Amino acid sequence: MALADDLVTIFGLPAHPLLVHAVVVLLPLSAVAAAALAVVPRWRQRYAWPLLGVTLMGVGSVPLAQVAGDQLNAKLASLENPLIQRHAELGNDLLPFALGFGVAVVALLVAGRLADRERAAAADDTAVPKTWRRIAVVVAVLVIAAGAATTVQTVRIGHSGSTAVWDGVGTT
Template structure:
Protein backbone atom coordinates (compact mmCIF):
# COMPACT_ATOMS: atom_id res chain seq x y z
CA UNK A 1 0.00 0.00 0.00
CA UNK A 2 1.39 3.37 -1.01
CA UNK A 3 1.50 6.13 1.57
CA UNK A 4 2.60 9.75 1.65
CA UNK A 5 4.13 10.68 4.99
CA UNK A 6 2.27 7.76 6.55
CA UNK A 7 -1.12 8.66 5.06
CA UNK A 8 -2.60 6.06 2.69
CA UNK A 9 -2.76 7.32 -0.88
CA UNK A 10 -6.50 6.55 -1.25
CA UNK A 11 -7.91 9.39 0.90
CA UNK A 12 -5.57 11.84 -0.82
CA UNK A 13 -6.67 10.77 -4.31
CA UNK A 14 -10.32 10.73 -3.28
CA UNK A 15 -10.10 14.45 -2.61
CA UNK A 16 -9.10 14.97 -6.24
CA UNK A 17 -12.16 13.01 -7.34
CA UNK A 18 -14.66 14.77 -5.08
CA UNK A 19 -13.38 18.21 -6.07
CA UNK A 20 -12.61 17.78 -9.77
CA UNK A 21 -15.57 15.67 -10.95
CA UNK A 22 -18.30 17.99 -9.60
CA UNK A 23 -16.32 21.00 -10.85
CA UNK A 24 -16.07 19.35 -14.26
CA UNK A 25 -19.78 18.56 -14.17
CA UNK A 26 -20.76 22.15 -13.40
CA UNK A 27 -18.38 23.46 -16.06
CA UNK A 28 -19.56 20.97 -18.67
CA UNK A 29 -23.21 21.79 -18.01
CA UNK A 30 -22.40 25.49 -18.42
CA UNK A 31 -20.75 24.99 -21.81
CA UNK A 32 -23.50 22.58 -22.84
CA UNK A 33 -26.20 25.13 -22.08
CA UNK A 34 -24.35 28.22 -23.36
CA UNK A 35 -22.76 27.28 -26.71
CA UNK A 36 -20.92 30.61 -27.03
CA UNK A 37 -18.87 29.68 -23.93
CA UNK A 38 -17.53 26.54 -25.62
CA UNK A 39 -14.95 28.46 -27.64
CA UNK A 40 -13.72 30.42 -24.65
CA UNK A 41 -13.76 27.68 -22.00
CA UNK A 42 -13.27 24.46 -23.98
CA UNK A 43 -9.67 23.84 -22.90
CA UNK A 44 -10.19 24.52 -19.15
CA UNK A 45 -13.34 22.38 -19.11
CA UNK A 46 -11.53 19.59 -20.95
CA UNK A 47 -8.55 19.80 -18.58
CA UNK A 48 -10.66 19.65 -15.41
CA UNK A 49 -12.77 16.84 -16.85
CA UNK A 50 -9.78 14.72 -17.87
CA UNK A 51 -8.07 15.29 -14.51
CA UNK A 52 -11.24 14.34 -12.62
CA UNK A 53 -11.89 11.25 -14.72
CA UNK A 54 -8.23 10.16 -14.46
CA UNK A 55 -8.37 10.50 -10.67
CA UNK A 56 -11.14 7.89 -10.46
CA UNK A 57 -9.16 4.78 -11.47
CA UNK A 58 -6.17 6.01 -9.45
CA UNK A 59 -8.36 6.38 -6.34
CA UNK A 60 -10.01 3.03 -7.07
CA UNK A 61 -6.67 1.22 -7.25
CA UNK A 62 -5.40 2.93 -4.11
CA UNK A 63 -8.67 2.02 -2.37
CA UNK A 64 -8.30 -1.64 -3.33
CA UNK A 65 -4.75 -1.56 -1.95
CA UNK A 66 -6.00 0.02 1.28
CA UNK A 67 -8.84 -2.49 1.60
CA UNK A 68 -6.35 -5.34 1.11
CA UNK A 69 -4.13 -3.91 3.85
CA UNK A 70 -7.11 -3.57 6.19
CA UNK A 71 -8.18 -7.15 5.51
CA UNK A 72 -4.64 -8.39 6.20
CA UNK A 73 -4.91 -6.64 9.56
CA UNK A 74 -8.19 -8.39 10.31
CA UNK A 75 -10.53 -5.51 9.47
CA UNK A 76 -13.55 -6.69 7.49
CA UNK A 77 -16.58 -4.48 7.46
CA UNK A 78 -19.64 -4.31 5.22
CA UNK A 79 -19.44 -0.49 5.17
CA UNK A 80 -16.04 -0.68 3.49
CA UNK A 81 -17.33 -3.26 0.99
CA UNK A 82 -20.34 -1.07 0.19
CA UNK A 83 -18.05 1.92 -0.34
CA UNK A 84 -15.90 -0.12 -2.72
CA UNK A 85 -18.94 -1.19 -4.72
CA UNK A 86 -20.14 2.41 -5.05
CA UNK A 87 -16.65 3.44 -6.14
CA UNK A 88 -16.64 0.64 -8.72
CA UNK A 89 -19.90 2.03 -10.17
CA UNK A 90 -18.41 5.51 -10.46
CA UNK A 91 -15.70 4.52 -12.94
CA UNK A 92 -17.89 3.69 -15.98
CA UNK A 93 -20.14 6.70 -15.33
CA UNK A 94 -17.14 9.03 -15.11
CA UNK A 95 -15.60 7.54 -18.26
CA UNK A 96 -18.87 8.03 -20.14
CA UNK A 97 -19.04 11.60 -18.88
CA UNK A 98 -15.49 12.26 -20.07
CA UNK A 99 -16.21 10.86 -23.52
CA UNK A 100 -19.42 12.90 -23.74
CA UNK A 101 -17.58 16.12 -22.84
CA UNK A 102 -15.00 15.44 -25.56
CA UNK A 103 -17.82 14.71 -28.03
CA UNK A 104 -19.56 17.95 -27.04
CA UNK A 105 -16.45 20.04 -27.59
CA UNK A 106 -15.77 18.42 -30.98
CA UNK A 107 -19.41 18.66 -32.10
CA UNK A 108 -19.57 22.26 -30.90
CA UNK A 109 -16.48 23.17 -32.90
CA UNK A 110 -17.88 21.46 -36.02
CA UNK A 111 -21.26 23.16 -35.50
CA UNK A 112 -19.47 26.53 -35.35
CA UNK A 113 -17.71 25.77 -38.64
CA UNK A 114 -21.02 24.68 -40.13
CA UNK A 115 -22.64 27.93 -38.98
CA UNK A 116 -19.76 30.03 -40.37
CA UNK A 117 -19.99 28.27 -43.73
CA UNK A 118 -23.52 29.68 -43.95
CA UNK A 119 -24.99 26.46 -45.20
CA UNK A 120 -28.61 26.92 -44.13
CA UNK A 121 -29.65 23.49 -45.32
CA UNK A 122 -26.90 21.71 -43.38
CA UNK A 123 -27.52 21.53 -39.68
CA UNK A 124 -26.08 18.11 -38.94
CA UNK A 125 -23.44 19.19 -36.40
CA UNK A 126 -25.77 21.66 -34.75
CA UNK A 127 -28.26 18.85 -34.13
CA UNK A 128 -25.49 16.54 -32.93
CA UNK A 129 -24.29 19.31 -30.63
CA UNK A 130 -27.73 19.65 -29.05
CA UNK A 131 -28.11 15.89 -28.58
CA UNK A 132 -24.66 15.58 -27.03
CA UNK A 133 -25.40 18.60 -24.80
CA UNK A 134 -28.38 16.75 -23.34
CA UNK A 135 -26.21 13.66 -22.82
CA UNK A 136 -23.53 15.75 -21.08
CA UNK A 137 -26.09 17.26 -18.70
CA UNK A 138 -27.49 13.82 -17.82
CA UNK A 139 -24.04 12.27 -17.33
CA UNK A 140 -22.88 15.29 -15.31
CA UNK A 141 -25.80 14.74 -12.94
CA UNK A 142 -25.13 11.00 -12.77
CA UNK A 143 -21.41 11.51 -12.18
CA UNK A 144 -22.02 14.02 -9.41
CA UNK A 145 -24.66 11.87 -7.71
CA UNK A 146 -22.45 8.77 -7.81
CA UNK A 147 -19.43 10.76 -6.59
CA UNK A 148 -21.46 11.98 -3.61
CA UNK A 149 -22.80 8.48 -2.90
CA UNK A 150 -19.36 6.86 -2.98
CA UNK A 151 -17.72 9.69 -1.06
CA UNK A 152 -20.41 9.76 1.59
CA UNK A 153 -20.22 6.02 2.15
CA UNK A 154 -16.42 6.18 2.46
CA UNK A 155 -16.44 9.09 4.86
CA UNK A 156 -19.20 7.42 6.85
CA UNK A 157 -17.09 4.27 7.14
CA UNK A 158 -14.06 6.25 8.32
CA UNK A 159 -15.88 8.55 10.72
CA UNK A 160 -17.82 5.67 12.27
CA UNK A 161 -14.46 4.11 13.09
CA UNK A 162 -14.54 1.08 10.81
CA UNK A 163 -11.69 2.30 8.63
CA UNK A 164 -9.21 2.95 11.42
Protein backbone atom coordinates in the same frame (compact mmCIF):
# COMPACT_ATOMS: atom_id res chain seq x y z
CA MET B 1 -5.40 -3.33 -11.67
CA ALA B 2 -1.67 -2.86 -11.96
CA LEU B 3 -1.36 0.92 -12.11
CA ALA B 4 1.02 1.20 -9.19
CA ASP B 5 2.83 -1.13 -6.85
CA ASP B 6 2.19 0.89 -3.71
CA LEU B 7 -0.32 3.70 -3.41
CA VAL B 8 -1.08 3.04 0.24
CA THR B 9 0.69 6.12 1.62
CA ILE B 10 1.86 9.52 0.44
CA PHE B 11 4.26 11.25 2.82
CA GLY B 12 3.14 8.84 5.51
CA LEU B 13 -0.56 9.65 5.08
CA PRO B 14 -3.11 7.24 3.62
CA ALA B 15 -3.13 7.87 -0.13
CA HIS B 16 -6.74 6.89 -0.75
CA PRO B 17 -8.40 9.83 1.06
CA LEU B 18 -5.91 12.22 -0.55
CA LEU B 19 -6.53 10.88 -4.06
CA VAL B 20 -10.28 10.79 -3.48
CA HIS B 21 -10.24 14.55 -3.03
CA ALA B 22 -9.14 14.90 -6.65
CA VAL B 23 -12.13 12.81 -7.70
CA VAL B 24 -14.71 14.58 -5.53
CA VAL B 25 -13.52 18.03 -6.59
CA LEU B 26 -12.64 17.58 -10.26
CA LEU B 27 -15.52 15.41 -11.49
CA PRO B 28 -18.35 17.62 -10.14
CA LEU B 29 -16.42 20.74 -11.17
CA SER B 30 -16.08 19.46 -14.72
CA ALA B 31 -19.75 18.40 -14.70
CA VAL B 32 -20.82 21.94 -13.81
CA ALA B 33 -18.42 23.46 -16.34
CA ALA B 34 -19.57 21.06 -19.07
CA ALA B 35 -23.20 21.90 -18.35
CA ALA B 36 -22.35 25.60 -18.62
CA LEU B 37 -20.63 25.09 -21.97
CA ALA B 38 -23.54 22.95 -23.15
CA VAL B 39 -26.03 25.68 -22.28
CA VAL B 40 -23.94 28.67 -23.41
CA PRO B 41 -22.30 27.63 -26.70
CA ARG B 42 -20.32 30.86 -27.12
CA TRP B 43 -18.20 29.86 -24.08
CA ARG B 44 -17.02 26.71 -25.84
CA GLN B 45 -14.30 28.42 -27.83
CA ARG B 46 -12.78 30.12 -24.78
CA TYR B 47 -13.21 27.37 -22.17
CA ALA B 48 -13.03 24.13 -24.18
CA TRP B 49 -9.38 23.38 -23.34
CA PRO B 50 -9.68 24.10 -19.60
CA LEU B 51 -12.82 21.95 -19.46
CA LEU B 52 -11.05 19.13 -21.27
CA GLY B 53 -8.07 19.38 -18.91
CA VAL B 54 -10.17 19.33 -15.73
CA THR B 55 -12.28 16.47 -17.09
CA LEU B 56 -9.24 14.38 -18.01
CA MET B 57 -7.67 14.96 -14.60
CA GLY B 58 -10.94 14.04 -12.87
CA VAL B 59 -11.48 10.90 -14.92
CA GLY B 60 -7.79 9.97 -14.58
CA SER B 61 -7.90 10.31 -10.81
CA VAL B 62 -10.64 7.68 -10.51
CA PRO B 63 -8.46 4.60 -11.21
CA LEU B 64 -5.71 5.98 -8.96
CA ALA B 65 -8.18 6.39 -6.10
CA GLN B 66 -9.56 2.92 -6.78
CA VAL B 67 -6.13 1.27 -6.72
CA ALA B 68 -5.20 3.10 -3.52
CA GLY B 69 -8.57 2.14 -2.04
CA ASP B 70 -8.10 -1.52 -2.98
CA GLN B 71 -4.66 -1.50 -1.38
CA LEU B 72 -5.95 0.21 1.75
CA ASN B 73 -8.86 -2.23 1.89
CA ALA B 74 -6.41 -5.14 1.71
CA LYS B 75 -4.46 -3.68 4.64
CA LEU B 76 -7.70 -3.24 6.61
CA ALA B 77 -9.13 -6.66 5.70
CA SER B 78 -8.89 -7.83 9.28
CA LEU B 79 -11.50 -5.24 10.32
CA GLU B 80 -14.25 -6.98 8.32
CA ASN B 81 -16.31 -3.79 8.27
CA PRO B 82 -19.43 -4.17 6.08
CA LEU B 83 -19.51 -0.38 5.59
CA ILE B 84 -16.02 -0.44 4.08
CA GLN B 85 -17.06 -3.36 1.86
CA ARG B 86 -20.11 -1.41 0.65
CA HIS B 87 -17.93 1.61 -0.05
CA ALA B 88 -15.49 -0.54 -2.03
CA GLU B 89 -18.34 -2.04 -4.06
CA LEU B 90 -19.75 1.39 -4.88
CA GLY B 91 -16.26 2.73 -5.65
CA ASN B 92 -15.72 0.05 -8.25
CA ASP B 93 -18.76 1.34 -10.13
CA LEU B 94 -17.51 4.90 -10.66
CA LEU B 95 -15.06 4.37 -13.52
CA PRO B 96 -17.71 3.55 -16.17
CA PHE B 97 -19.67 6.66 -15.15
CA ALA B 98 -16.52 8.81 -15.30
CA LEU B 99 -15.42 7.38 -18.65
CA GLY B 100 -18.88 7.88 -20.14
CA PHE B 101 -18.89 11.45 -18.92
CA GLY B 102 -15.39 12.02 -20.34
CA VAL B 103 -16.47 10.69 -23.73
CA ALA B 104 -19.58 12.90 -23.62
CA VAL B 105 -17.42 15.98 -22.89
CA VAL B 106 -15.14 15.20 -25.84
CA ALA B 107 -18.21 14.68 -28.04
CA LEU B 108 -19.62 18.01 -26.85
CA LEU B 109 -16.43 19.85 -27.70
CA VAL B 110 -16.10 18.22 -31.14
CA ALA B 111 -19.79 18.57 -32.05
CA GLY B 112 -19.77 22.12 -30.68
CA ARG B 113 -16.77 23.08 -32.79
CA LEU B 114 -18.38 21.64 -35.91
CA ALA B 115 -21.69 23.33 -35.07
CA ASP B 116 -19.87 26.65 -34.69
CA ARG B 117 -18.31 26.21 -38.13
CA GLU B 118 -21.69 25.27 -39.57
CA ARG B 119 -23.28 28.33 -37.95
CA ALA B 120 -20.58 30.58 -39.46
CA ALA B 121 -21.14 29.03 -42.89
CA ALA B 122 -24.90 29.48 -42.52
CA ALA B 123 -24.38 33.22 -41.99
CA ASP B 124 -23.17 33.40 -45.60
CA ASP B 125 -25.43 30.73 -47.06
CA THR B 126 -28.87 30.05 -45.58
CA ALA B 127 -29.03 26.70 -47.42
CA VAL B 128 -26.45 25.17 -45.06
CA PRO B 129 -28.13 22.31 -43.19
CA LYS B 130 -28.34 22.35 -39.39
CA THR B 131 -26.90 18.87 -38.95
CA TRP B 132 -24.08 19.62 -36.49
CA ARG B 133 -26.12 22.22 -34.67
CA ARG B 134 -28.77 19.59 -33.98
CA ILE B 135 -26.18 17.00 -33.01
CA ALA B 136 -24.60 19.53 -30.64
CA VAL B 137 -27.95 20.01 -28.89
CA VAL B 138 -28.39 16.25 -28.43
CA VAL B 139 -24.83 15.90 -27.15
CA ALA B 140 -25.38 18.85 -24.80
CA VAL B 141 -28.32 17.02 -23.23
CA LEU B 142 -26.23 13.85 -22.96
CA VAL B 143 -23.30 15.64 -21.33
CA ILE B 144 -25.58 17.24 -18.76
CA ALA B 145 -27.15 13.87 -17.96
CA ALA B 146 -23.78 12.10 -17.81
CA GLY B 147 -22.33 14.85 -15.62
CA ALA B 148 -25.29 14.65 -13.26
CA ALA B 149 -25.08 10.85 -13.07
CA THR B 150 -21.33 10.96 -12.43
CA THR B 151 -21.75 13.59 -9.73
CA VAL B 152 -24.54 11.65 -8.02
CA GLN B 153 -22.46 8.47 -8.08
CA THR B 154 -19.44 10.37 -6.72
CA VAL B 155 -21.52 11.74 -3.85
CA ARG B 156 -22.98 8.30 -3.07
CA ILE B 157 -19.52 6.75 -2.94
CA GLY B 158 -18.09 9.60 -0.88
CA HIS B 159 -20.97 9.39 1.57
CA SER B 160 -20.51 5.66 1.99
CA GLY B 161 -16.78 6.16 2.59
CA SER B 162 -17.38 8.89 5.13
CA THR B 163 -19.95 6.72 6.88
CA ALA B 164 -17.51 3.81 6.95
CA VAL B 165 -14.81 5.96 8.54
CA TRP B 166 -16.92 8.02 10.93
CA ASP B 167 -19.67 5.59 11.96
CA GLY B 168 -19.60 5.33 15.72
CA VAL B 169 -16.99 8.06 16.21
CA GLY B 170 -17.96 10.45 18.97
CA THR B 171 -20.60 8.17 20.44
CA THR B 172 -20.30 6.59 23.86
